[in-house]
Amino acid sequence: MSDIDPSLEGPPWDEDAPEAEAEERDPNTDDMFGAPPVAPEPAKEVALAEAAVAPAKAPPTAEPAEADGEAYTVLARKYRPRTFEDLIGQEAMVRTLTNAFATGRIAHAFMLTGVRGVGKTTTARLLARALNNETDLIDRPSLELTAHGRHDAAIMAGQHMDVMEMDAASHTGVNDIRDILESVRYAPVEARYKVYVLDEVHMLSTQAFNALLKTLEEPPPHAKFIFATTEIRKVPVTILSRCQRFDLRRVEPEILVEHLDRVAGREGMKIDQEALALIARAAEGSVRDGLSLLDQALVQAERGETVKAETVRDMLGLADRTQTIALFEAVMAGRTPEALELFRTLYGYGADPVQVTNDLLEHCHAASVAKMLGPNATRLPNDQAQKLAALGAVISAGTLSRVWQMLLKALDEVRRAPNPADAVEMAIVRLAYAADLPGPEEALKALRDGEPFGGGPASRGPSGGGGGGGASAQLAARPVAAPAMPDPQSFEQVVALIGEKREVGLQMDVERFVRPVAFKPGAITYESVDGAPIDLARKLSSRLKEWTGRTWLIAANGQGGGETMIEVDRRKRATERAEVEADPFVKAIMEAFPGAKLGEIRTIAAPVELPAIPDEAGADDED
Structure with a gap:
């Protein structure tokens, strides 16, 4: 049997091929041999056209699905500072840099140190932008950064050819530093300075630090170095002595709470101040950690609802x-x-x-x-x-x-x-x-x-x-009789006894919510102030019985009680302040300094009179 089918003697594109021969071909092999498809009938053509168009149409839910699947930018990146004014809690560093750039006394190497999340890498990029600041109005190193700088977008994205960022944690060897030293000799391509940013510089090996020393001591005028580290003690002193060092401080909780509150407002979310305080406390001065925790907290509630402190506490695993x-x-x-x-x-x-x-x-x-x-x-x-x-x-x-x-x-x-x-x-x-x-x-x-x-x-x-x-x-074995504690003879002595026993919570509740009506040893009747704990009378009775050894009857059903201890203290303070303000000498001072306010009033202890020391020299003369 021949391998050549007699029906395929001519090429498939031969126009002279007999019609009967084309009809005898297997329709399933037409496309394999390159034959043109058979023209469909009109009705079938319409159906095929509809079938071909139908898969191309996106389903109704396709477009919303793409919208929902857009990449979400976390708050720590979305609200990364764009200018030096956006840096929170680093006023000392910004002030020093502002003066240095204004006077032209710009160091050739900077060392940024601080805990994680305080803005070391962000500050390094801002410094790189400031060194290469170039706009229609500015053509010199300046901290007045704008959104329309020529090099700003590329530098902040880490894509500028004259600003080299290197993670020293993954490039610790001397060969990586050698690449920098070889390229530092050449002038910048576009920018004013070639800036080398080395993050986690303490991870460099000893050989890499030694290779960097000579260039860092005498760098070319067109090169600037910016180092960032969380372990400043691991950086050799020879490197530190050649850098201008900036210690980025932990952000104070009050400042961080205000920043997180502003961010939550811009995101259209509501969160309790106590919840923000919990997040700021957990962040430990790190802005990035605070924003990351805020990002996690904001999804705990639906849009329009307020994120409660209890929710954040559960999220952080904190106790009340x-x-x-x-x-x-x-x-x-x-x-x-x-x-x-x-x-x-x-x-x-x-x-x-x-x-x-x-x-x-x-x-x-x-x-x-x-x-x-x-x-x-x-x-x-x-x-x-x-x-x-x-x-x-x-x-x-x-x-x-x-x-x-x-x-x-x-x-x-x-x-x-x-x-x-x-x-x-x-x-x-x-x-x-x-x-x-x-x-x-x-x-x-x-x-x-x-x-x-x-x-x-x-x-x-x-x-x-x-x-x-x-x-x-051994001392306990001695037959020493414990002295019996005398019963308090007044309500003030009861409060003092509570303080001596270190029952601070009970003492504050008694001072704040108890208005004494009647008192005698073993019985107290008082009027309760709104907000008093329900078990205050029971707890006070139990503690007094434990301390004095006798039963105390505490009744909270009295009316027309006197002032609470806190109200008495406030009245005494107000009277004392009024007496001080009425003093002629104080009045004269307040009139001499308009706008002055009387602050805290303190009672200075009387000076201690020391006994006279006899004059030894005089005694010798008399002898």
Whole structure:
């Protein structure tokens, strides 16, 4: 059998081929051999045309789907600063650069250092733009950046041929630096300067730093170097001495909250101020981290709805700050069962044990700072700052210092423990036991005098939840009768007793919401102010019974009570201020300085009179 089909003797494009021969061909092989398609019938042609057009038409949902699938620009990139004025929290650096560019004293190398997210890479690009600033009105290095600069778009996009950006973390070798050194000899192609931006410069090897030294010391006039690093200590001193260094500061929480609020407003979203404060606190001074967290928070609510603080707290895995302050108060008061129950409640709501320990560390720090500088130094909301300030006022600095050290050790244990929650509970037991223990000086004095140690869970009975050892156990074995605490004889003494027992929350509630009507030892009747806790009477009665050993009847059904302790304090302050303002000397000063305001009024302690020191020389003369 021949391999050649007798029906295919002529080429398919032969016009003289018989018609019968074309009809005998297999219709499925026409296209394979290049034969022209058979003309369809008119009706079939219309149908094929419709079939050919139908797939080409996009479905009704295709265009919206493409719109929804457009690439979303995250807030950290969308709101990246475009000018030096947009840099928040870096006023000192901007002021220095402005003066340097104005006087023409521009360094040949800059070193930008700071934590992640404060704007090192952004500042480097802005510097590159400022060095090559060129517009219709500006043709010199200038920090007056506009959106119509000749080189701005390419530099900000990282695509300018005269601005080389290199990540030193992935180009650590000397060969990468050698490429820079070879190209630095040549003049720029378009821009005024060739700018070399090296990010994470501390990652360079020792050989790469050594190769860079000579060029960095004597660079060509057309070359500028900008380095950025988060680990300034790892950069050799020989490199640092050849650079103008700028330390980009962490952005203060207040400034970051305002910035995040503006960004949320531009995005058409609403978010609580407390939620913004939580985000700023979690960002730890990093603008980029703050914007990333804000990006995550804004999707927690529908458009038009307000993002609540509780939602952000759950998103960040944070515990309620009010609850952790209550936990800190219970720990410092030595109420171990209550402290454990509070922690288990927080843990049940999803609080991270490591974060709870960090919060306790922050509360200890805030109480210490408030003790020295006042509540405003804590940078916390007013009610929280007042609680921690009151707690710091009744706890010695030595105790707060010991608690800080114990919490630091507890934090390390919680991070390494197989079950972090168990580690936190053991730390709470240890802290509650040691909160009231005397310091080394008091312990030595008690040992010397044969006195029992004051405070501590051992003296509080079973509620302390702990046992002693060592010297405290020896002293406890001595038959020393504990002195009975006298009953408070006035409402003011009740408040003072609460303060001595470090019940800061209870003390603030009593001072704020209790208007005493009648008082006698063992019974208090008061009028409750709106907003008072429901269990205030029960808690006050329970604490007084625990401290005095007798039952107290606390009734909150009185009417016509007097002023609360806070109202009394405010009235005294107002009277004192009025007396000071009425003083003739103060009036004369206020009139001499128009617009002056009377600030805080403080009572200066009376000077201490030292005893006279006898004149030894005079005594010798008399002899």
